[in-house]
Amino acid sequence: MSGKNAGRVNPVYTAQLGHYRDAQAAFASERSGDPEWLVGLRANAIDRFAEIGFPSTRLEEWKYTNVAPIAKDALVLRDGDAPEIEGAESLSSAIARDPEALRARFARCPASKDRAFALLNDAFLANGWWVSVPTNADVGAPIHLRIDGAAAGEVLHPRVLVDVAPGARATVVIELEGGPGLTNLVADIEVAANASLDLVLLQASEGDARGEAGFQVSTASARVARDGRFRSHTLTTSGTLVRNDLDVLLAEEGADCELRGLFLGSGSRLIDNHSAVDHAVPHCNSRELYKGILGGRSKGIFRGRVLVRPDAQKTDATQSNPNLLLGEGAEIDTKPQLEIYADDVKCSHGATVGQLDEDAVFYLRSRGIGVAEARALMILAFANEILDALPEGVASDAVAKGLQAVLEEATS
Amino acid sequence: MLVIKNLHASTGGTPILKGIDLEIAPGEIHAVMGPNGSGKSTLANALSGRPTTEITEGSVLFEGKDLTEMEPEIRAREGIFLAFQYPVEIPGVGNNYFLKASVNAVREHRGQPPLDAMDFLTLAREKLKLVNMPNELMNRPINAGFSGGEKKRNEILQMLLLEPKLCILDETDSGLDIDALREVAVGVNALRSPDRSMLIITHYQRLLDYIVPDQVHVLSDGKIVRSGGKELARELEETGYGWIEQQAASGASK
Numbered sequence: 001m002s003g004k005n006a007g008r009v010n011p012v013y014t015a016q017l018g019h020y021r022d023a024q025a026a027f028a029s030e031r032s033g034d035p036e037w038l039v040g041l042r043a044n045a046i047d048r049f050a051e052i053g054f055p056s057t058r059l060e061e062w063k064y065t066n067v068a069p070i071a072k073d074a075l076v077l078r079d080g081d082a083p084e085i086e087g088a089e090s091l092s093s094a095i096a097r098d099p100e101a102l103r104a105r106f107a108r109c110p111a112s113k114d115r116a117f118a119l120l121n122d123a124f125l126a127n128g129w130w131v132s133v134p135t136n137a138d139v140g141a142p143i144h145l146r147i148d149g150a151a152a153g154e155v156l157h158p159r160v161l162v163d164v165a166p167g168a169r170a171t172v173v174i175e176l177e178g179g180p181g182l183t184n185l186v187a188d189i190e191v192a193a194n195a196s197l198d199l200v201l202l203q204a205s206e207g208d209a210r211g212e213a214g215f216q217v218s219t220a221s222a223r224v225a226r227d228g229r230f231r232s233h234t235l236t237t238s239g240t241l242v243r244n245d246l247d248v249l250l251a252e253e254g255a256d257c258e259l260r261g262l263f264l265g266s267g268s269r270l271i272d273n274h275s276a277v278d279h280a281v282p283h284c285n286s287r288e289l290y291k292g293i294l295g296g297r298s299k300g301i302f303r304g305r306v307l308v309r310p311d312a313q314k315t316d317a318t319q320s321n322p323n324l325l326l327g328e329g330a331e332i333d334t335k336p337q338l339e340i341y342a343d344d345v346k347c348s349h350g351a352t353v354g355q356l357d358e359d360a361v362f363y364l365r366s367r368g369i370g371v372a373e374a375r376a377l378m379i380l381a382f383a384n385e386i387l388d389a390l391p392e393g394v395a396s397d398a399v400a401k402g403l404q405a406v407l408e409e410a411t412s
Numbered sequence: 413m414l415v416i417k418n419l420h421a422s423t424g425g426t427p428i429l430k431g432i433d434l435e436i437a438p439g440e441i442h443a444v445m446g447p448n449g450s451g452k453s454t455l456a457n458a459l460s461g462r463p464t465t466e467i468t469e470g471s472v473l474f475e476g477k478d479l480t481e482m483e484p485e486i487r488a489r490e491g492i493f494l495a496f497q498y499p500v501e502i503p504g505v506g507n508n509y510f511l512k513a514s515v516n517a518v519r520e521h522r523g524q525p526p527l528d529a530m531d532f533l534t535l536a537r538e539k540l541k542l543v544n545m546p547n548e549l550m551n552r553p554i555n556a557g558f559s560g561g562e563k564k565r566n567e568i569l570q571m572l573l574l575e576p577k578l579c580i581l582d583e584t585d586s587g588l589d590i591d592a593l594r595e596v597a598v599g600v601n602a603l604r605s606p607d608r609s610m611l612i613i614t615h616y617q618r619l620l621d622y623i624v625p626d627q628v629h630v631l632s633d634g635k636i637v638r639s640g641g642k643e644l645a646r647e648l649e650e651t652g653y654g655w656i657e658q659q660a661a662s663g664a665s666k
Contacts, residue, residue: 358463363500363554364510366460367570368488368517377513381504381553 013054013071021050023077024123031126035099037106038125045112045122055116064301064333065243065272070182070215075155077124078181082158087143087170088129091159102130105161109188110221110247117243118219121157121186128159131172133195135165142171142200142393149179149205149214160187164195164228171198171391175398178205178238182215189222189230193252196229198391201244203236204398216242226252233390234261234290236271237402243272250277250284261290262386262399264406265298265330272301279312282342288319291386293379295409297329302351303337310341319349324356324382326406376407413438413475413609414459414578420469420634421458428454430634431470436578439606443620443645444613446631447653452613453497455631456582459611460494461487474578489521491577495567495584502554507566510554511536515573539572543599561592568599579603579610585619597622617649632656 024046028039054071055062082090094102112118129145150156162172176183191197203216216239224230236242248257263271277286292300302321323332336349356378364374383403387396414436421429428451436442446452457465459472461484472479479487502510515535516526527535537547543565555563564584571579581600585593600610600623612623620628620642628644629636637656638644 357500357502360500360502362462362484363496363502364505364514365484366462366488366494366496367510367514367574368485368521369510369513370485370517371483373513374485377505377510378502381502384504 013056013068016071016074017050017053019074020120020123021046027077027079027124027126034095035103037103038095038099041106042123042125045119045125048112048114049116049119049123052114052116052119061274061303064299065241065270067241067243069241070217073153075182076153078150078154078156080127082127082129082145085129085143085145087133087139088131088145091126091128091130091161094130105130105163108190109161112219115219115245117184117217118186121159121184121219124157125159127157128161130161131163131170133164133168133170133197136167137165137170138168139170140393142173142198142391144173144175146175147177147183147185149177150181150183152180154179154181156181156183158183158185160185162187162189162197162199164191164197166192167194168192169196171200171393173200173202173394175202176205176216176218178203178214178216180214182217185216185218185220187218187220189220191222191224191228191230191255193226193228195225196231198231198233200233200235200390200394202398203234203238203242204402205238214239218243219245221247221249222257223249223251224255224257227254227256228252229256229258231258231391232260233386233394234259234263234273235386235396235399236261236263236273237399237405239269239271240267241270244274246273246275248275248277248286250279250286251281253281253283255281256285257287259286259288259290259304260386260389262383263290263292263300264383264402265292265294265300266296266406266409268297268299270299270301274301274303276305276307277317279306279308279315279317281309281311282313282315284312285316286318289386290321291382292321292323292332292334293326293383293403293406294323294330294332295326295406297327297331299330300332300334302332302334304335304349305337305339306347306349308338308340308342308345308347312342313344315342315345315347317345317347321351322382323351323353324379325353326356326379327409379403379407414611415473416470417472418470419455419458419467419472421454421465421467423454423457423465427468428634429458432631432634432636434629434636436609436611438609440627441604441610441612441623441625443625443628444611444631444636445615445617445628445645445648447656448615450631451634452615452631453582454634456494456497456580456611456613459487459580460484460492485517488574488576489518493571493574493576493579495564495571495579495581497583497586499555499558499563499567501556501558503556505554506550507552507554508536508550511550511570511573514570518574536573539569542572542602543568544595545569560587561589561595564588564592564596565599568596571603572599575603577608579608581610581612581614583613583615585614585616593619594622617645620645630656632659
């Protein structure tokens with residue numbers, strides 16, 4: 001272990017690095033006919049991954065999330081091809097159709113650098129979709145990308161590219177089905193000038209609501225151009241260990257983003273949401289609201305970073321993370337962060353952690369409503385602020401089922 | 413209807429009620445008056461079952477049933493209604509949903525079939541008119557952003573919808589201007605009937621000009637120190653509560 005990387009390598013998890021290197025070599029040899037740039041991208045990624053390994057809790061970014069349950073096993077690649085979906089082209093089809101266009105697209109994705117899970121996704125890059133919404137198109141119905149869960153001992157590395165061309169408008173749903181294995185998603189999003197995108201990340205599989213499964217890691221980056229609008233909705237009700245990273249770059253004036261999230265914990269699940277908004281230029285708005293409801297012995301983590309660069313005057317940024325703790329053993333670690341280098345800005349942030357308002361519960365009971373129903377009503381009311389703002393055509397049934405599991409635990 | 417005997421209650425371990433005896437017959441209106449801190453609201457809380465109020469001694473019978481062991485929602489379904497001094501704001505829960513759930517919980521307890529959405533709305537509109545509130549109030553979250561007067565009228569609206577047997581009004585007049593006070597009184601008087609009783613808790617006499625009580629009790633340091641007819645309220649308005657403190661002071665010096 002080199003001194004330089006000493007802090008980055010968790011010695012406990014190096015045991016499987018050779019496994020992933022071998023698996024990648026086998027994977028690459030099967031795909032030796034792929035474009036050279038892709039072969040190179042995969043090779044560089046596995047090299048870097050083998051250097052840094054899985055993140056340890058000594059890294060600030062992973063302080064509260066121990067990935068040992070993922071890193072301890074030699075997970076087997078679940079290979080497969082994404083089905084063709086209306087409005088979304090599978091990556092394998094795009095590679096065959098226009099490899100040069102895809103190369104140019106990947107060249108615009110931010111480098112995975114020291115992000116172990118994104119590097120792994122790069123190393124096994126093959127499976128996924130490219131969603132391109134043409135100029136001025138208004139896609140009414142949501143484009144729904146469903147990703148099957150990984151079986152026990154398996155890992156999936158889906159990749160999603162979303163491009164919304166100037167003046168276009170769309171809703172994209174990425175639904176991660178649960179499974180006892182690891183789903184390691186990477187998504188890259190470009191919202192062009194005057195375009196608008198609602199992105200829903202749905203981690204709400206039914207089996208998981210009972211606490212049976214699985215590991216989900218997602219790394220998403222979005223860039224928003226002049227007067228573009230990006231809204232994300234991250235809904236997490238399933239998974240035993242979930243980590244979501246979302247980075248948004250407000251790259252041109254008038255760009256606007258709204259990051260919304262709802263995470264529900266029951267049993268002993270862990271849900272970790274990290275986000276970063278980069279105000280690179282003046283006159284951009286960002287709104288962030290993540291709400292956590294944690295029952296049982298579950299654990300939630302929220303890290304939201306808003307960076308306002310020196311040039312980004314007239315920035316308007318808010319960030320809020322209210323949480324409801326329902327279980328005696330439930331826990332939340334929340335840290336909204338503002339870093340402001342401009343002087344003419346409007347920024348606010350806040351986090352709260354509370355129990356159910358017992359005065360309100362008594363108020364409902366004093367009108368004849370039973371105690372379990374009163375508590376359920378209060379919990380739903382807390383969640384509805386996020387669910388009510390979901391884009392049209394996105395069913396929140398799955399989330400409602402997840403809520404039910406939390407309610408049952410909280411009111412039993 | 414309501415028989416309270418030697419009721420002792422505490423809040424957060426501090427004894428507040430120190431032996432209340434009170435009987436209210438069907439159809440009667442009783443007013444409980446007294447200075448701040450005399451235990452008026454604790455009496456209301458003890459009767460409605462607020463978890464933070466602990467009954468330590470004595471008994472409360474409501475239509476012959478022991479109230480002290482009953483959950484608050486069961487008391488409500490049995491016909492006890494507390495109009496809150498400070499109605500709670502609950503953003504995220506619609507008034508319409510809440511009131512329908514509440515009405516149907518009480519109806520179910522009484523063996524009546526639940527009201528469907530249409531029947532409930534018809535009923536609600538009729539009662540809204542009585543307290544002079546707009547229909548759109550039903551679409552708003554419970555008390556969220558309501559003015560003080562709207563909150564109190566919303567309490568009376570709930571009372572009209574649930575048709576309780578015993579109405580407890582905890583300082584319903586506080587913070588109301590004279591017009592709002594009149595509107596509240598109209599709602600309350602609409603509920604007067606030979607088999608419905610009321611317990612009106614107030615610091616001031618003015619509400620009792622509109623809702624005339626059969627009996628007035630004066631509460632001081634957790635005990636009823638004087639009872640009388642409606643003229644007692646007026647007397648208190650003129651003399652204030654100073655004499656109570658003097659009485660207490662001279663009692664202590666003996």
